[in-house]
Amino acid sequence: MRRRSTWISAAAAAAFALVGCVTINIYFPAAAAERAADRIIDEVWQLKPDAEKPRTEKPAAKQ
Amino acid sequence: MRCAFAAAALSAVAAAACAAAFLEHARELSVTIGDLETPALSARAVSLKFSGTGFRALTLDIDRVSMAGRDWRKVRLTCPDFIAAGERITCSQGVLHLDGQIPVSFTYTTGSGDFTVELKPDADETWRIAGRIAGGKTTLQVKLDQARLTRLASWLPPSESKITAGRASGTIDVQGTGVTAHLQIDDVAFADTGGLHAGEKIGGTLNVEAAQKGADWRWSLSAEWRRGEVFWQPFFLAATGQRLRVQGASSGANTSFRDGVLELQGIGTIDFNAQLNHSKAELETLQVRSSRLRVPALYEQVLKPLLQQTSLSDLRTEGEATVALTVAAASIASVDLELHDVSLEDQQQRRFALYGANGRIPWRREAASAGEFVFKSAEFLKVPIGGVRIPFRLRSNGVGVTSVRVPILDGALQLRDFAAGTTDDGWRWRFTGELEPISMVQLTRAMGMPEMHGSLSGVIPEVRYRRQTLAMDGTLVVGVFDGMVRASKVEFIEPFGRAPRFHADIDMKALDLELLTRTFDFGTITGRLDARVSGLELVDWQPVRFDARLESSDGNYPKRISQRAVQNISALGGAGAAAAIQRSFLRFFDQFGYQKIGLSCHLNNAVCEMDGVERAPQGYVIVKGGGIPAISVIGYNRYVSWRELVERLKRITQENVKPIVK
Amino acid sequence: MLHLTWLRVAVFTILLGATALAAAQANLEINTPAVAAIQKSMQDRHAQLLPLYSSGAVGLTRDGGVALRDANAVPLAQRAQVNALIAAESQDRAALYREIARANARPEWESDIRATFAQRWIDKAQPGWYYQNAGGAWVRK
Structure with missing residues (x-):
């Protein structure tokens, strides 16, 4: 019985996770897209000449 | 005394004038004519007033005049010196009140029907119309002097384009059913609302002869365009004295053009015939044939404005071309292009050039045809290309070439089974072929790259381009640095786009390290190198992802590495390592032995994960020593930013110019 | 016991979903060579487009592109050039939206990205520039 309940909960978790994944897949991050658009438009139209150069590198390497 | 009657024709005016002759004792004579209606003109509430000494001051008031779909309100003609003597009516100092005051004079003889009207709307502007109204024998002479064309704008049929300025001088004669016009026009401007069809400061001459036969008109026209410019999407043309002669016949349904000749100064002439359908507003048929057109003038005057922002926008051209085109059932049925010793050269950037091109390109909508294209020599990215003769087959939507050999330097590119065509999803093409050995020394020298040794040769498996993706089936094999380079899974997405993406697996076997290191000025390493780059992904020619492994090849051969090469390899791991050698006794040696060299880089997210031939405490071995002296x-850095690595490589090649002296 | 497990699973799932959402919400990837190349090309072209926006010759379309509105403000000899500029800019913008979607491994987002950009181009346009309203008519900002 115990084994069975574990199995069921595992299956349920998998199902939930799956549903969760699907939800995320179709979700469009409007706010993030807007921020990305703003950053690109500001650069293309040179709206903020003193804006920090956003194309910074990732922390290079573990030394 | 009031005299009121409604008239159905203009002759009523004359009748009223007759009535006035009997009433000399009155001080003012008013004649209310009422409404006048003719097919061409209608006037409402027309009234005449004669006043002054001998009733010689005339005032004509019309509440509304409608003519050719246009209305004027409160029109008044005053004439202080109106004379009606016998059959002759004259008014030499009249004023027409119509959108301002226009001086006007006229005469009319009732018996013969002769009349003259002269309008002077502006100081230097005269419209003079003389003629005789006599049914079928009506004659009319119009003489214009600096006539403002804008006054005609509201008379023209409504269309997209509007005349916004311009003057015309000249004569228009109407004799019965014939019309002859000789006009000179100046400073004409027209534009449509979007500005896609517009002209400015247009000047030239226009001669028209036309005759009416039943419902049809037969006409001939000749014109010369001397000044100004026109933008007619997508063409921009400036006046160079172009001449046009054409005859035609127009009916309600269509207009046909015969024996049309367009002379383009400096370029050549174009003959044409055409039939235009009025209701559909389309060319039903068209036949165009050019003389030998001079390509340089054609390019400068006609084509160059069209080609701006393309790679063909800055050409030096030579040669001649003939073009013929037919339209049937309102779509293009055939195009024939012939080239006579045409040369093209990309002037500033020198990316390409084509010399001595001749050819015949006969395209038919309904049939296949065969053509030929030949050129004496060419240049691509500064690499000289020899003479080529390309016979081809043409279909309505594609082209095919069985085999062509393109000489490049001391070798050649052999193309086979080339086929190209358009489909719903754009252009598609494919070919197979092979590279006959081309000297790398000559090739790299021509392209201005570091001089490489070896030769470029290989088999080109099927290359396909479709849906903006160039893909290669099979493996491209290139012999270089005395070894073999194989490229497979090659895919090139949007090669002509802004950010081309390139995917491939590249496998290199037994490259001669000595040739390689000498080429890139990296110090000297003797031996052989194997390299495998899998999952290579370039975007805009910059690596985004790959899994690369460089390794000295197995086998027995001298394995020596110069001190400079050691320093350079060490420098790739960071600046400190190179200096360390300089401080040790090792700096006394010029060359070292090695057993194995290996370096791998797994690039992802702009970070390169590095490894060597084997593990070492806290690091990995890049060069494993062997022999005497061994090094x-x-x-120690497993993760290096790709940008940093490229910087280091750049620094190495720059620093190598001067030796390090400590 | 069973209920407790269920609760755990539910909480775990919600947490998992929330973190994933937060990650997605955090930022859109735009630091790729392709996006950089397109952006550079648009930036270089902007000096030529700027007077055309100001004169009203070119306007911003409701689908995130640019279009010819009224070429009458442009000298005749340069009108062909305006067409070429518009064609190049439109091509770049389409490529930009596609590349951002690609960079985030979500090609299906392209139209959403295009719509977001369309709105932001218009929001950030200078007063006096023209844009298309939802009905496609030109409006002066």
């Missing part, structure tokens, strides 16, 4: 190079 090992150990890397």
Whole structure:
């Protein structure tokens, strides 16, 4: 019985996770897209000449 | 005394004038004519008033005049010196009140029907119309002097384009059913609302002869365009004295053009015939044939404005071309292009050039045809290309070439089974072929790259381009640095786009390290190198992802590495390592032995994960020493930013110019 | 016991979903060579487009592109050039939206990205520039 309940909960978790994944897949991050658009438009139209150069590198390497 | 009657024709005016002759004792004579209606003109509430000494001051008031779909309100003609003597009516100092005051004079003889009207709307502007109204024998002479064309704008049929300025001088004669016009026009401007069809400061001459036969008109026209410019999407043309002669016949349904000749100064002439359908507003048929057109003038005057922002926008051209085109059932049925010793050269950037091109390109909508294209020599990215003769087959939507050999330097590119065509999803093409050995020394020298040794040769498996993706089936094999380079899974997405993406697996076997290191000025390493780059992904020619492994090839051969090469390899791991050698006794040696060299980089997210031939404490071995004196190079940085790595490589090649002296 | 497990699973799932959402919400990837190349090309072209926006010759379309509105403000000899500029800019913008979607491994987002950009181009346009309203008519900002 115990084994069975574990199995069921595992299956349920998998199902939930799956549903969760699907939800995320179709979700469009409007706010993030807007921020990305703003950053690109500001650069293309040179709206903020003193804006920090956003194309910074990732922390290079573990030394 | 009031005299009121409604008239159905203009002759009523004359009748009223007759009535006035009997009433000399009255001080003012008013004649209310009422409404006048003719097919061409209608006037409402027309009234005449004669006043002054001998009733010689005339005032004509019309509440509304409608003519050719246009209305004027409160029109008044005053004439202080109106004379009606016998059959002759004259008014030499009249004023027409119509959108301002226009001086006007006229005469009319009732018996013969002769009349003259002269309008002077502006100081230097005269419209003079003389003629005789006599049914079928009506004659009319119009003489214009600096006539403002804008006054005609509201008379023209409504269309997209509007005349906004311009003057015309000249004569228009109407004799019965014939019309002859000789006009000179100046400073004409027209534009449509979007500005896609517009002209400015247009000047020239226009001669028209026309005759009416039943419902049809037969006409001939000749014109010369001397000044100004026109933008007619997508063409921009400036006046160079172009001449046009054409005859035609127009009916309600269509207009046909015969024996049309367009002379383009400096370029050549174009003959044409056409039939235009009025209701559909389309060319039903068209036949165009050019003389030998001079390509340089054609390019400068006609084509160059069209080609701006393309790679063909800055050409030096030579040669001649003939063009013929037919339209049937309102779509293009055939195009024939012939080239006579045409040369093209990309002037500033020198990316390409084509010399001595001749050819015949006969395209038919309904049939296949065969053509030929030949050129004496060419240049691509500064690499000289020899003479080529290309016979081809043409279909309505594609082209095919069985085999063509393109000489490049001391070798050649052999193309086979080339086929190209358009489909719903754009252009598609494919070919197979092979490279006959081309000297790398000559090739790299021509392209201005570091001089490489070896030769470029290989088999080109099927290359396909479709849906903006160039893909290669099979493996491209290139012999270089005395070894073999194989490229497979090659895919090139949007090669002509802004950010081309390139995917491939590249496998290199037994490259001669000595040739390689000498070429890139990296110090000297003798031996052989194998390299495998899998999952290579370039975007805009910059690596985004790959899994690369460089390794000295197995086998027995001298394995020596110069001190400079050791320093350079060490420098790749960071600046400190190179200096360390300089401080040790190793700096006394010029060359070292090695057993194995290996370096791998797994690039992802702009970070390169590095490894060597084997593990070392806290690091990995890049050069494993062997022989005497032996040297090992150990890397400690496993993760290096790709940008940093490229910077280091650049620094190495720059620093190598001057030796390090400590 | 069973209920407790269920609760755990539910909480775990919600947490998992929330973190994933937060990650997605955090930022859109635009630091790729392709996006950089397109952006550079648009930036270089902007000096030529700027007077055309100001004169009203070119306007911003409701689908995130640019279009010819009224070429009458442009000298005749340069009108062909305006067409070429518009064609190049439109091509770049389409490529930009596609590349951002690609960079985030979500090609299906392209139209959403295009719509977001369309709105932001218009929001950030200078007063006096023209844009298309939802009905496609030109409006002066």
